[in-house]
Amino acid sequence: MKIWTRNFGELEISEDRIIYFPQGIIAFEQVKKFVLVEDKDNDLPFCWLQAVEEPDLAFVLINPFYFKKDYEFDLPEETVKELEIEKEEDVLVFALVVIPEDIGKMSANLLAPLIINHRKKKGKQVILDDNRYKTKHFIMEELKSSLRGGMDNAGVK
Secondary structure (H helix, E strand, C coil): CCCEEEEEEEECCCCCCCEEEECCCCCCCCCEEEEEEEECCCCEEEEEEECCCCCEEEEEECCCCHHHCCCCCCCCCHHHHHHCCCCCCEEEEEEEECCCCCCCEEECCCCCCEEEEEECCEEEEECCCCCCCCCEEEHHHHHHHHHHHHHHHHCCC
């Protein structure tokens, strides 16, 4: 199947790559079908979640564990059932990214991650009840902090 996208032009995707979000994504509840688009030629930790039927709608995503190693939360049992999750290996976790003009202020929404059962091709945005996380968690600050921590742990200051 071919879809047209603003960011990538025409994409050829197979039907089995479409991820269904029954409730959509916050503020885009009417859009239910998405596809993950990765740049295989790039080592960046980002990918895109492209709407199948809305060419102008695509979200930048990051695996939150890439920059926040201690990120953790309990997945509500209701979500496990909705997404038909049987094994931990079935689950992909992503955070929505906002990239402002000042790239140093790039942020990820750790309070409302996207949970995807990649085997069943079902997804859901989950709002966590956890005050450790915010909707604007600054990625670069976290990376710098983890690098400093690693240097401190190695005896380098």
